[in-house]
Amino acid sequence: MQIYLPIAEMSVNLFLLLGMGGMVGLLSGLFGVGGGFLMTPLLIFVGVPPAVAVGTEANQIVAASLSGVIAHWRRGNVDLRMGGMMVAGGFAGSALGTLAFRELREIGQAEAVIAMGFVVFLGAIGMVMLAESGWVMARRMRGTGPRRKARRHYWIHGLPLKMRFPRSRLYISSLLPLGMGFLGGLLAAIMGVGGGFFLIPAMIYVLGMPTAVAVGTSLFQIIFVTASVTVLHATNNHTVDVVLALLLLSGAVIGAQVGTSVGARLRGEHLRALLAVLVLAVGVGMAGTLLLTPADPYSVVRLAQ
Template identity: 60%
Template sequence: MQIYLPIAEVSVNAFMLLGLGGMVGVLSGMFGVGGGFLMTPLLFFIGIPPAVAVATEANQIVASSFSGVLAHWRRKTVDIRMGMVLQVGGLIGAALGVLVFNFLKSMGQVDLLIRLSYVVFLGIVGSLMFVESLGALRRSRAAAGPRKPVRRQRNWVHTWPLKMRFRTSGLYISVIPPILVGMAVGVLAAIMGVGGGFIMVPAMIYILGMPTKVVVGTSLFQIILVTAFTTMLHATTNHTVDMALAVLLLVGGVVGAQIGTQIGTKLKAEQLRVLLAALVLLVCGKLAGDLLLEPTELYSIGTSGGHG
């Protein structure tokens, strides 16, 4: 069933969009990522303009993350206080990101920036996660016997001022690193249309030292407000939010997130991380291939410049 998307100015199959939303919702529930880092490139692949994909995808992330948070809330695996601190940084970052996005849009460079940002970030994060999680898997197999809980080493995060106690995570650390992590994710949410979970989750585990079981729910909690704010800024300053596209992705995403949360509880944390890293690298490879092997782009630029 083909439907016409007025803002994106393309016709797409409605069932395909529902399916994409559902698939990304499953990932959102499983890994604690908004899923935008996969959905936005998938929208590029089916012909949605990057600027519209970014702004609309931020909207869809709000719903699938909210759905995922409810499931984690029932299990008491959401650190509300940490989520609030991360959100403060996220809102500042989102405002800065939209300013950069608007500036590049006025110069006509925004589509290329979005694609290149994806290739760079997905490549770096995917590689690091893949190497680390394979190591973790190997260690968990080697230590098949009863394992002593690993106490995290004190790192630079513990030496900064303005400390706060985060009871759910069992941490007593400075609020500055969570705010900085939140800001970085906010900028990414605005420029790339992502919840930032693919950076947020590793940062919460390795930089802030949070236990894996509360990371997923807290990450989704932080993503909600930041992406809602980003969507609002894009809608009011850029007019690039396509509501018809958003609604179809939302419906699929909300259903998928509940399923994903159920699947996530049945897999080990190390297995989840390997799977997520593999997915990230797969999408990165496809995007890089499209950037390098796309003669149609070169041809259209040549003809529009009138130098043919």
């Protein structure tokens, strides 16, 4: 059954969209990630204009993050002060990102920048995850216990404007969450991702936040940042397709439930290795759009009236 998407201005198979939503939802339930970094490339691969994929995906992540944060909120895993700082930075980042996105679209480079962003981020994150999970698996086979990590001092601890974050048990410069939020907002606006896939590791390994609080706080701030990206893209670029977002969402909600129950039965490092392979595969697919000789080097774009 075909359904016409009013903003993307194309007909797509309804079950393909529900299936894509379900699959990405399954993966996000399985791995505890938002799924934007998979959905945006998938949408581009099935022919949705990249700009619409980015704007619409931001809209979908608002819903996914809200349903995810509720449980974390109840368990007290949201550091409001840290999250608030990140949201402030995120608003600035999303504003700059959407403006930059409009300029890039006008000069015809948006597609290439989106693809490059995915290649760089997915490539780097995928490699790190693969190395880390391989390391843990190898150590488990040798039978040695996990090494306790000592909190180290980096240059970041010398930054000014220090602030107390009681929930995260940290005393760090407020420039750090502001800057990370800013980068998250920028990526959300340009790539249509929540940014959890790089924010959570950064919050854990760079800031030293407890894992559960990092996940809960990341989800919390992503709601606000992607909401701001949605409104800004709708205003400046007319690229938010509500119908597409709702369809993807319906599939994702169900997929996430299945994913969560399957994920509970798998080992952490195996999950992370699987996710790493998936992340790398999407990165390679995106690299293909930049590196392979296109079937037709010419492309046609309709100008906004």
